[in-house]
Amino acid sequence: MTDDSDFDEQSIIVKCQHGDKHAFGVLVQHYKERAYFCALGIVGVPEAALDLSQDAFVRTWKSIAKIDVLRPFFPWYYRILRNLCFNYQRDTARHARSFSEIGEPTLKAISDPSPDAATLLDRQELHDKVWEGLNALKPHEREIIVLKDIQDLPYKTIAEMLDIPTGTVMSRLFNARQALKKQLERYWHE
Amino acid sequence: MNKSVDNINRERFNILMMGALDNELSFSEKQEFEKLINEYAEFRTDWQEYKQLKEVTQSMKLKSPPDEVWDNYWMNVYNRIERGIAWIVFSIGAVILITYGLFKTVESIIADSQIETIIKIGIIALLGGLVLLVVSVFREKLRIRISDPYKEIKR
Structure with missing residues (x-):
């Protein structure tokens, strides 16, 4: 990714419009x-995520004249991308690849800075369960968890991307996390 | 202090809890959240559980594709854009040539005295119908493209 200080989005978009x-x-x-990981978070298939994110850029280019330069680019792009992703899911009528296959196997330390082998194994198992849980969620629920927790985007950005108020982001997040918690409940209480 | 939770408090707490988990609460919301936590034992339990969940989910990452995928990413987008333009130019050329071909065919059929009139009428009607069908489909597509708010959604 380019250094943000060198990145003047508005003037770049104006140039694109010319x-x-x-x-x-x-x-x-x-x-x-960001585009690829957003798509991957919805469709769960790396090849499709790559293809869809590129296709969304092509469509964005075709309608670049309509972009309001005063508004951020990515939410506008994301609305095209998510439509393509949801259409892909509907059209292919197949389940996404298991999220445990697309999750990063090397785990970041959670709270213990020097975990032993057994702790690492427990964590790996826990992460596998969470990926399974995410896989079982509805695409909209999975999407918002991926945007917030995995992509670490602020509420304001998510609200713009999904074209909803910040309060709705919070309530959708609660519903999604509640659904994920339910998925993990059995494992959680073992 | 163990008070029972009413629906209004529960809904408000759920929202505030998300903000607290994601560090997105204002000062007054933080105070409101802490007050609810101190007041209701049920909320404290929920808070601990969701904190634990958040700790795990935020530590997860999606696999990144190999570097060469990133290296070729823009070229792939660029090629697709160019291919789109190439298709438009190709289509315009094809339409011009097909139209010209049809015109010449009709012209030669009309000029040919060996072909019976009824066959001439049949061939001209067939070609005329085909042109009308193409124009009709094209017009419909164009109208949808201009007025459909969901045009980005593949049908």
Whole structure:
């Protein structure tokens, strides 16, 4: 990702609106990872996430003239991306690959800075269960957890991306986390 | 202090708890949240459970694809954009040539005295119908493209 201090989104979008493909390339390079992981969080298939995130950029380019330069680019792009992702899920009518397959196996330490092997194994098992739990959620529930907890985006950004008020982000997050907690309840109380 | 929780407090607490978990509460909301936590034992239990859940979910990461995927990412987008333009140019060329071909065919059929009139009428009607169908479909697509708010959604 480009250094944020060098990244003047508004002037880049204006250049894009004048047909400058190189400027659009800068925009794509800046957001490609976030775009890919957002798509992956919904569809759960790496190849499809790559394809859909690129397709969404192509569609964005086609309608770049309609973008309001005063508003942030990514929420606008994300609305196109999520439509494509949900359509993909509906059209393919198949379940996403198990999220334990797309999760990073190397775990970040949770609270213990120097865990022993047994603790690491427990954590791995816990993470596997959480991926399974995420996999069992509805796409909308999984989406908001991925945006908040895995992508670590602020509520304001999520609200813009989903085109909903911040309060709704909070209530959707609660419902999603409650559903995930229910999925994990059995494991949690063992 | 163990008070029973009413629905209004429960809903409000759920929202505040999310904000507290994600560090998104204002000062006054923080105070409101702490007051509810101190007042209701049930809320304290929930808070601990959701904190534990958040601790795990925020420590999870999605696998990143290999570096070459990132290296080629923009080129793939660029190629798709160019391919789109190429298709438009190709389609325009095809439409011009097909139209010209049809025109010449009709012209030669009309000029050919060996073909019976009824066959001439049949062929012209067939081609005329085909052109009308193409125009009708094209017009409908164009209208949807201009007025449909859900045009980004694949049908």
